Amino acid sequence: MNLEINFVLPHWLYWSVLLLLPLLVMFFVERSFRRGGIVDGGDTAEVPAGEEPAVVAEAPGNLFTAIVDRISGFAGRYVAYWALIAPFAFTYEVVVRYAFNSPTNWVHESMTLMFGMQYLLAGAFALREGGHVRVDILYSRARPLNKAALDLVTSVFFFIFTIALMVTGWKFFSQSVSDAVFFGSSYANEVSFTEWAVQYYPVKFMLFFGAVLLLLQGIGQLIRDFQVYRQHWQADNGGRAFAMVLLGLGVVLAGWTLFEMVNVAVTDYDSLAGSLENSLYGMSIGGLTLVMFGSLMVVLVAGLPLAFVTGGLGVVFLYLVGDQAMLNLMPSRIFPMMTNYQxxxxxxxxxxxxxxxxxxxxxxxxxxxxxxxxxxxxxxxxxxxxxxxxxxxxxxxxxxxxxxxxxxxxxxxxxxxxxxxxxxxxxxxxxxxxxxxxxxxxxxxxxxxxxxxxxxxxxxxxxxxxxxxxxxxxxxxxxxxxxxxxxxxxxxxxxxxxxxxxxxxxxxxxxxxxxxxxxxxxxxxxxxxxxxxxxxxxxxxxxxxxxxxxTWPNLHAACMTTLVATAMVMWIIFGASIFVGFYILQGGQQFVQDLITGAGLGPYAVLGVMMVLLVALGMFLDWVGILLLAVPIFVPLIQGLSFDGVFGLPGVAPADVSLWFGVIYLVNMQMSFLSxxxxxxxxxxxxxxxxxxxxxxxxxxxxxxxxxxxxxxxxxxxxxxxxxxxxxxxxx
Known part of the structure; x- marks a missing residue:
């Protein structure tokens, strides 16, 4: 008796569920809250009726920020409810695989693409909610006026990253949808390479659309930052010189960014006079290492969220060492992370x-x-x-x-x-x-x-x-x-x-x-x-x-909590993958490996140096940032070493070295959290x-x-x- 189930989800049904299900869930959630429903445990992280989020009293915003907040809130809720689909989809896959010998590809691909789109669209909501992790070692200790000035200065790197992602994301999308309409030069109506062959261009469009939402929310945040700066300027009776220097630096950085944007818009191969495009070409990898990681630490301690520090600096160095064409690496680095099954x-x-x-x-x-x-x-x-x-x-x-x-x-x-x-x-x-x-x-x-x-x-x-x-x-x-x-x-x-x-x-x-x-x-x-x-x-x-x-309120709260936490992790991955990916592309991985091996240290001494570096990084960086910065450089080096044991104890088989180091890394991260x-x-x-x-x-x-x-x-x-x-x- 053949019990196989040969159902394959139609494309139109997949897109229809993603479009309509969140609206249905919103209806039931809001009805439940109107009837007195409450959230058990923590709070909701989002007001169901679409009310404006609570903001700091000294940053009241304006009509524009209120509209943007509502847009980000609606977009966040909309994609957060997609999480309700996945448990049923994966349970269905396991049941039909073992009970009916009918494994599927479409379940895995549909959920991977769904979450990939969710990551991109959740960035603006996480920014609105303060969900992006920032390294506030010095930032939190600064005077309120200086803190407000730092917010204005570091926002330049946020806009560099966001605008570059928006422009390159549009090109990435247009090449996959239609040569005739969107001026693409690659695929037309691109589909996935599995037998499900679902359309890829809606997924790639989220690179552009997510950047647009993030840009709007960032502009709203910039408006509030200006309000905070003005109020602290009026209230602060102490020295204002440092804040003025920071603000001047921010104006210079913003002016340079606008000029380079004009350069990208009007030139292809010959840069405008005064442009810094390709200005660091030919710099040695040692010098580039000092410049890249030195600037990373400076901007990190200034308080910008880690995702936008690494992403913004990655864009800057792509432009300074390479040229404007290299910026198109951004979506090609982010898209594989969006669509990574694991x-x-x-x-x-x-x-x-x-x-x-x-x-x-x-x-x-x-x-x-x-x-x-x-x-x-x-x-x-x-x-x-x-x-x-x-x-x-x-x-x-x-x-x-x-x-x-x-x-x-x-x-x-x-x-x-x-x-x-x-x-x-x-x-x-x-x-x-x-x-x-x-x-x-x-x-x-x-x-x-x-x-x-x-x-x-x-x-x-x-x-x-x-x-x-x-x-x-x-x-x-x-x-x-x-x-x-x-x-x-x-x-x-x-x-x-x-x-x-x-x-x-x-x-x-x-x-x-x-x-x-x-x-x-x-x-x-x-x-x-x-x-x-x-x-x-x-x-x-x-x-x-x-x-x-x-209950509907509890499901709502779980979805919103999940969205903010996931967005924080994934946007750090997106930003760090650009920064670290470019560094490795320039030969950074080989440089670090040669630097360590050239010191004449034995395998266990090399491992000890790595452990100390990881603990030190853990004092400053978030765990995702440490992983993205260190692991791509450390793992290849470790895999090339032999660990034969110490004090007569058994060593590690070559095939187990990567696994062994991975667990050592996880134990080390425990130490970094308590250091x-x-x-x-x-x-x-x-x-x-x-x-x-x-x-x-x-x-x-x-x-x-x-x-x-x-x-x-x-x-x-x-x-x-x-x-x-x-x-x-x-x-x-």
Whole structure:
């Protein structure tokens, strides 16, 4: 009996669903809010009725900014609701593949293209919501007037990146749709290369349209920045000289940018007199390295979001070292990231975590673990680490885990007179386990950049992740045992019997089974990580329904949270891929490799230098930025080295070096998150701490756990079987 299903999604139906489904969801969401519906857990990140977002009182904006905000808000909501399609699509694919022996290509391609379009259109909404990560080391410490001046100066790089993307994106689109109408010179009515043969030009159009939305939102932000600058100028009684110098620099940069735009518009091969096009051609790679990365650090600390720092500077150097024709590399660097299948797992895992959070699972998870472990010395800290480990298997995003556990566990520990250093340290260390414990989003991006199997990375990082969690818990227990006042156990009157513990555990059965299901189908090879993420999200919707939290307001909030988090990650990837891609194209990768190997260091010394550099970068940069900047340069160098072991210990097989280094990199990123003075976890936790908790206390609380992480890193380096044993057992 033939049970095969030969359904192939018609193109017209695919585009119709993308066009009409968000409007239908908007109707139900707004109706639910009008009837008194509320969001469980966090807030919505977007007002459903289309109201203007709250803005800082000193930057009121005007009619233009209000209109742009509404456009960005509508576009963000529109594409955010696309995420609701993916769980059902991927679940359908796995079911028909195994139950009916009818695998499809169209499911994977349709969802990949859908998310690719979502990334581009979400950039403006994330900018409106302040979702783009900025390195505010010096920026946050500047006087308000100087801060406002910095915003004006650095906005030039934003507009360089956005306008270049808009112009080259239009050309990229026009070449794929119609030679006659859009002046293209390449394909006409371009379609994908699979048997589904869906039209590519709507996807490529989003490069242009997303840049237009981003440009409009950026102009609105510039208007507000001018208002803020004017108000601080009038109110500031201190020195204004530095702000005037910054503003003058901004005018010069803006004037130069406009002149070069005219040069691009009116010339092809011969530049206008005074143009800087091609002015750095012939510069040595050593000099180019100093100029590129020196300017990167200067603009970074000035406070511009990382995506636009790297993207804007990438455009500048494409133009200065090459010429205007090289700017057309931009869409050819971004489009492969838009349409990368494995990156589709990022929004799905974030969506899964958001749905579970709205369902109240995370609060229940901590309560259950605390009731089980509370009788131990430092039981609440140990419960925090265990809950963080389980949360890492649901979330995969580090900031979310630290903040969530900070909101839930920190008040409970301080209420029970825990030493703040134990309380804060256990939350920060446990929260960073999301880097290692599958399904780590960092591991997904690393796998894409380093051409490494994500499934192998997940298996390889599992034992080191659990090892670190055990070491964190053991440390807390020892501190609580040696000094009971630092981490007292749960009072006798608050403890529950075994019957109550089992009842509480029964409430967590569904989400735990869901996590085991997702990880199980990845590790056994039943489904890809992307399919597993889709199935996991479908399961999260079922769990939310079981907890009676599957409401339109909660779905809305989960979609919007997912959109902002995904846009932040993907736009950093877009910007950094231009900057790093150009540097590698100029020979930067080979230069760095020659520089390190020329120092005469052995393989393990080279690895040690890389580890120090990564920790140092982690004090300043976001984790995505570090990965995009460092991994493309480090991985090829590591792959060419032999690691035969030290102190008579076993070495690493050549075939396992890339996997081993990948897990070492993930462990190192845990250290970077906790490294004072600028580790990101330190500031995540500061945002949810009571006012009396100082940064000095937070720094001090990180040191013991940093030492544990360093020990874990050393163990993974000395005993590579901690990484390679499980993948070799599973895959041979």
């Amino acid at each position: 990156l589709s797992a990022i929004p799905l895992f974030i969506f899964m975590a958001s749905v579970l959070e709205k369902a109240g699972i995370i609060e229940e998870l901590f309560d259950v673990v605390y009731k089980w472990m509370g009788g131990l010395r430092a039981g609440l800290a140990i419960a925090t680490i265990i809950a963080s480990t389980l949360l890492a298997a649901m979330v995969g995003v580090i900031g979310a885990a630290v903040v969530t556990m900070g909101l839930i566990a920190l008040p409970a520990m301080l209420k029970r007179h825990y030493n703040p250093e134990i309380a804060i340290g256990s939350i920060m260390a446990g929260g960073t386990l999301g880097i290692l414990i599958p399904p780590s989003i960092l591991a997904i991006i690393y796998g894409v950049i380093a051409q490494q199997s994500v499934g192998e990375l997940y298996l390889g990082s599992l034992i080191p992740g659990l090892l670190l969690a055990t070491m964190y818990g053991l440390y807390c227990w020892l501190r609580g045992t040696l000094n009971i006042r630092m981490a007292p156990p749960m009072p006798e009157e608050d403890r529950v019997g075994m019957g109550e513990k089992l009842r509480l555990l029964r409430n967590m059965l569904a989400p735990i089974v869901l996590v085991l299901l997702v990880l199980g189908i990845i590790f056994t090879g039943v489904a890809t990580p992307v399919e597993a993420a889709g199935i996991g999200t479908f399961g999260a919707l079922v769990v939310a329904a079981m907890h009676r939290r599957l 004072p003075p600028f580790g990101y976890a330190l500031f995540y936790i500061k945002g949810v701490c009571p006012p009396h908790i100082t940064m000095a206390q937070i720094f001090k609380s990180s040191f013991p756990f940093l030492g544990i992480q360093a020990l874990g890193l050393i163990l993974v380096i000395l005993f590579p079987a901690l990484v390679t044993w499980l993948p070799n057992l599973a895959y041979g």
